[in-house]
Amino acid sequence: MPSLQESKLAFIGGGNMASAIIGGLVSTGVDKQNIYVSEPWDVNREKLAAVGVRTTTVNTEAGADADIVIIAVKPQVTKSVCEELGASWSQRQTLPVVVSIAAGITLNSLQEWSRTSDGRTAHVVRVMPNTPALVGEGASGAFASADVTAAEKELVNSLLSSVSKATEWVDKEELLDVVTGLSGSGPAYFFAMVEHLISSATALGLSQEQATRLATQTCLGAGKMLVDSSDEPGQLRKNVTSPNGTTYAALQTFEALGFKETVDKAVKAATSRAAELGNTLAK
Ligand SMILES: NC(=O)C1=CN([C@@H]2O[C@H](COP(=O)(O)OP(=O)(O)OC[C@H]3O[C@@H](n4cnc5c(N)ncnc54)[C@H](OP(=O)(O)O)[C@@H]3O)[C@@H](O)[C@H]2O)C=CC1
Numbered sequence: 127m128p129s130l131q132e133s134k135l136a137f138i139g140g141g142n143m144a145s146a147i148i149g150g151l152v153s154t155g156v157d158k159q160n161i162y163v164s165e166p167w168d169v170n171r172e173k174l175a176a177v178g179v180r181t182t183t184v185n186t187e188a189g190a191d192a193d194i195v196i197i198a199v200k201p202q203v204t205k206s207v208c209e210e211l212g213a214s215w216s217q218r219q220t221l222p223v224v225v226s227i228a229a230g231i232t233l234n235s236l237q238e239w240s241r242t243s244d245g246r247t248a249h250v251v252r253v254m255p256n257t258p259a260l261v262g263e264g265a266s267g268a269f270a271s272a273d274v275t276a277a278e279k280e281l282v283n284s285l286l287s288s289v290s291k292a293t294e295w296v297d298k299e300e301l302l303d304v305v306t307g308l309s310g311s312g313p314a315y316f317f318a319m320v321e322h323l324i325s326s327a328t329a330l331g332l333s334q335e336q337a338t339r340l341a342t343q344t345c346l347g348a349g350k351m352l353v354d355s356s357d358e359p360g361q362l363r364k365n366v367t368s369p370n371g372t373t374y375a376a377l378q379t380f381e382a383l384g385f386k387e388t389v390d391k392a393v394k395a396a397t398s399r400a401a402e403l404g405n406t407l408a409k
Pocket residue numbers: 138139140141142143144164165166167170185198199200201203207227228229254255256257310311
């Protein structure tokens with residue numbers, strides 16, 4: 127089994143998430159010539175070509191001799207892409223390790239769809255990364271099919287570690303849907319929060335530019351404290367909250383409007399949607 131540096135990597139789909147992972151891999155020194163991306167849309171393909179990786183519009187060409195094939199298309203397109211790849215691998219003696227980042231799509235579907243015409247199935251790892259991979263600050267969950275070897279798992283782990291600061295292997299496949307509702311979709315929750323903070327402060331008189339700088343740096347600073355501090359998130363919150371002070375006034379408002387319930391419902395909605403995508407598209 128080659129190391130990550132020696133491996134040929136194929137990305138099927140070169141959109142937001144693939145670009146984020148590719149950006150992370152390139153910045154950690156993975157040879158651009160070992161990254162081959164298949165992407166139909168000229169705009170995305172040209173952006174990736176400008177990064178220096180190899181590009182094509184033909185999925186089977188990118189996946190022909192890759193050691194790892196990363197399926198990075200929308201869940202709705204995953205079946206046709208896997209079928210196309212599986213059919214093209216019938217002549218290959220050793221199948222690549224398939225890594226799918228498609229939300230909800232199960233290992234069983236991925237293995238069945240990519241079955242070769244002589245009946246072999248690839249070893250598959252389901253991964254749920256997130257877009258902060260682009261800046262080397264990703265968080266990823268992963269779950270491997272039973273036939274994935276320790277060496278293959280290690281290879282996928284090093285791929286994920288090059289773009290993720292937290293890589294969590296879950297012990298039940300369903301938990302990847304929870305990872306999707308937490309960290310896969312999670313960056314958008316923080317972006318939405320910052321958008322609202324900026325518009326609130328702008329409505330109260332700060333300029334857009336000042337509000338943006340203050341809100342984004344507050345988000346970064348709070349995130350860094352969460353990662354670096356030995357205190358629990360609840361303690362960090364208490365440290366900011368003076369008795370009957372300004373933070374208390376804001377947090378009371380959040381609670382009165384059902385903040386915890388809202389977050390619970392939102393994470394459950396994303397988790398359920400991942401499971402629903404997997405079930406619906408499996409048919
Ligand atoms: N965005 C995120 O934060 C995260 C996304 N994911 C998962 O990653 C996957 C990709 O999402 P994302 O990057 O956001 O989506 P994008 O739409 O940005 O990227 C998908 C890309 O695949 C291309 N594509 C469409 N059909 C094919 C095909 N048949 N063969 C090859 N490429 C094709 C699309 O081109 P075109 O635009 O022309 O259709 C598009 O550029 C999804 O399954 C999603 O669930 C996982 C974690 C986080």
